[in-house]
Amino acid sequence: MNVFPGGRHRAACALALTTVLALTVSACGDDGSGAAGDKGGEGSGKGEITFWDNNGGVRTDIWKEIIADFEKAHPGITVTYVGIASKEVQSKYDTAIQGGGLPDVGGVGAAMLAGIAAQNALEPLDARLEASPLKGKLNEGMVENVRSAGGQGKLFTVPTSANNGVLYYRTDLFRAAGLKEPSTWSAFHTAAERLTDRQRNRFGYTIRGGAGSVAQALDAMYGQSGITSFWKGDRTTVNDPANVAALERYAGLFKRTTPAADVNNDFTKMVAQWDSGEIGMLNHNLGSYQDHVKALGTGKFRGIPNPTKDDGTRVQVSNPVDGLGLFSSSRNKAAAWKFIEYAASHEANSKWNRSAGAIPSNTEAAKDAWIQESEPTRLAAEALFSGRTRIVQLPYHLPDWNTISKAGNEPAFQKVLLGTMSAKDFLDSLAEQLNEAQAEWKSLGR
Structure with a gap:
């Protein structure tokens, strides 16, 4: 995008987009295509869900390992993995928001969170987290980071990691x-x-x-x-x-x-x-x-x-906190939420962040021995949470x-x-x- 031509232009584009979305939703009916504005449903808590990895190719292997572990722990749920390169994921989400085909769960970094949330494509997760075993086990700073990044004071992703x-x-x-x-x-x-x-x-x-x-x-x-x-x-x-x-x-x-x-x-x-x-x-x-x-x-x-x-x-x-979002159009939100809970749990969150060398969001995972063994991660965590580093948000x-x-x-x-x-x-x-x-x-x- 070049220099913005002005607020009126963006307002007109927003109105046009809203119209397109409304037409798309009415045309899609209940065919499972998953467009923004589609309210989806809780589903049975079993069956198939689709997960979009927002760093496909780089983190594919570790996600497939976590998915296999999840499916073993939840034999009634099957996760279809779709890896999308980080440089393409924004356009993939935008296209799916307008035309259908959104996943049930997707990786959504803080940098793109407000734009996706503004199109009503993501489910607010505050109430789900409040009733979840994850309550009190996620780093408060990361939770507030993604809450602020959403631009509406709501939690649109469960944080999984912080980079530095x-x-x-x-x-x-x-x-x-x-x-x-x-x-x-x-x-x-x-x-x-x-x-x-x-x-x-x-x-x-x-x-x-x-x-x-x-x-x-x-x-x-x-x-x-x-x-x-x-x-x-x-x-x-x-x-x-x-x-x-x-x-x-x-x-x-x-x-x-x-x-x-x-x-x-x-x-x-x-x-x-x-x-x-x-x-x-x-x-x-x-x-x-x-x-x-x-x-x-x-x-x-x-x-x-x-x-x-x-x-x-x-x-x-x-640095943008990465997280997992539950898309509003999902027909199986109960199963999708179980996957998010599992991915942010101690064992899975530690496993993923150890592979990536990132800082875990799960406070129990953040105490695991591998962080002390990985010097860059340990030093980054110390600098990030020491209180002495000044962060420009x-x-x-x-x-x-x-x-x-x-x-x-x-x-x-x-x-x-x-x-x-x-x-x-x-x-x-x-x-x-x-x-x-x-x-x-x-x-x-x-």
Whole structure:
């Protein structure tokens, strides 16, 4: 999406969408197609349900293992697994909301939650959780994160995991260069310069220029500027002069201390490049830890929380909590809820998060021994819940946020890397879109 043409245009689109949905629902009747607006039903608590994995291909194996365990514990329920790549899941949900074919249960990250919930596609889960064995066993911070992200004060997903920004660095390369751990941004920039030898195809850093680049750039930007709030009143701080200067420094690493191919790299290409090459540092999250272990072993790298400012202040943007949503159109909500309960239970939640290297939502799972054994996860959890890290909450409550931060601005950020757009112009444009979206959201009485 490009710069928003205005509130009237979005209002007209919303009206058109509402009309389409109404026609779709009336046409579908009770054929099980699952369109938004279809109220579905509780069902018998047995039979078949469909589950959409929002990170298909990456987490397919562990989900299939959990599904097999669930079906063994609930022999009357069969779960059909559908894996959808993370970069495609938003459009898949949007298409199914308009035309039918929604699953019973689906993975819904906080970044896209408000947009899906605004179309009445998700069942509020507050009452179900209140009556569930899960009550009191989910991390309160994650529950509040997804409640806030839904934009309506309701719980539209049961949180399953929290991710966190991690700076992975090659300990062998740092030792050889006599460099200290990049625990501060100053040390980070020094290392990026010192480890770069373009003639030998060695680089200090790999930057994300493809899909997912904007959120990562914002993390580095706020981390270096030290600004601790995304909003100042109802105006965003993204184009604050301190943030402009921080983004200029971050984007200035491109091609100077990074490979030129980074301009198109999404996380899979970036991670593969770091694992196989002579690159000193990589910003990603906990999800790629096992990939690094497979490629490098545990003796050649570490994963630490994002750097601090020189005074020890650590600022990071909120990472979207992942969760499982129950779709309103499901004809078998009772069985679907049983699957969600099982996936968020101690054993299954621990198993999934151990595979992903993420922080469990289940408080019992969060005490399991493997977290202490996985250094990046342990350090991330300590930083996240220490009370000393300042979290900049991204505006997940805005239905437009996921589109603004992805399709609308990833190509523009590539222009910043290539030097055809200034960091100031990029952030001013982003701020204009965000301020307009916030004003429209406020006008609805939120």
